[in-house]
Amino acid sequence: MDLKNFKLETTSVWSFPDRGNWYTHYGDYPGNWSPYVPRNLILKYSLEKEWILDQFMGSGTTLIEAKLLNRNIIGTDINPKAYAITKSRLNFAYDSTSHIHIRINDAQDLSFIKDNSISLICTHPPYANIIKYSADIKNDLSLMSYNSYFKAMAKVAKEAHRVLKNGRICAIMVADIRKNWKFIPLGHYVINEFLKVGFILKDIIIKEQHNCKSLIKWSQREHECYLIKHEYIFIFQKESR
Numbered sequence: 149m150d151l152k153n154f155k156l157e158t159t160s161v162w163s164f165p166d167r168g169n170w171y172t173h174y175g176d177y178p179g180n181w182s183p184y185v186p187r188n189l190i191l192k193y194s195l196e197k198e199w200i201l202d203q204f205m206g207s208g209t210t211l212i213e214a215k216l217l218n219r220n221i222i223g224t225d226i227n228p229k230a231y232a233i234t235k236s237r238l239n240f241a242y243d244s245t246s247h248i249h250i251r252i253n254d255a256q257d258l259s260f261i262k263d264n265s266i267s268l269i270c271t272h273p274p275y276a277n278i279i280k281y282s283a284d285i286k287n288d289l290s291l292m293s294y295n296s297y298f299k300a301m302a303k304v305a306k307e308a309h310r311v312l313k314n315g316r317i318c319a320i321m322v323a324d325i326r327k328n329w330k331f332i333p334l335g336h337y338v339i340n341e342f343l344k345v346g347f348i349l350k351d352i353i354i355k356e357q358h359n360c361k362s363l364i365k366w367s368q369r370e371h372e373c374y375l376i377k378h379e380y381i382f383i384f385q386k387e388s389r
Contacts, residue, residue, distance in 0.1 A: 157188050162381070163356040171216065172237040177207035179279045181272045181321055185355065185381065186210040189270045190217050193317040197246070198267035201311065203255035203304070208234030210270050211248060218244050219268075222261065224253035226289075227282050254287045256303035261311045269308050269318040273301070275325055275334055298337050305342045315388035318347060321355065323379040331373070335380045347384035355379045 151170045168183040196218045202210040205223035214221035231252050274290035276297040281290040322338045357377045
């Protein structure tokens with residue numbers, strides 16, 4: 149699959165063997181998602197010039213797609229390295245009138261964004277401490293124990309619910325994980341935190357993982373566990389009032 153032949157996904161199972169490398173998309177940032185994911189979500193759940201939020205912007209995949217699709221977007225990340233990479237990768241010529249605002253910020257506190265002002269949240273947070281994105285940044289979710297991570301995600305969910313417009317969508321990708329051969333249903337816990345703050349679960353999309361280095365390591369071992377090759381995209385909706 150490539151951008152020229154792009155078609156919107158229509159089922160609850162997504163698979164992108166070709167992760168996508170148009171414009172400044174690269175697969176070099178650990179754990180970043182395929183640009184096909186935000187492209188699908190942005191096209192389905194937003195209109196041109198509406199405001200989108202990605203509070204875990206990483207290397208800027210969602211923001212690049214927002215620029216290409218003429219959406220306004222706010223991108224934040226707690227890591228200065230992510231900010232610098234995103235700023236660099238947004239620096240390409242394209243006939244777009246979108247407004248892009250990026251800043252270093254903790255996703256647990258979006259106080260600079262007004263209530264009910266965002267038309268779509270499209271984000272991909274760390275999966276607890278599976279990939280550590282910094283050494284010692286305070287409130288970096290990728291450094292947290294599972295209990296601390298779930299408490300932080302509760303605050304992330306609360307802020308997401310506050311800033312999102314009534315009736316609009318918050319799409320978030322997470323995955324289940326395995327630690328010391330123990331299966332941890334991360335997705336289940338994250339769903340609960342978003343439901344607690346008032347979101348409605350509209351859809352669950354299963355995304356197949358491809359080209360994952362950890363899967364290659366697992367395949368070389370003797371074990372009785374199934375390899376985890378899926379991620380979830382949870383489609384939450386804020387109730388209309």
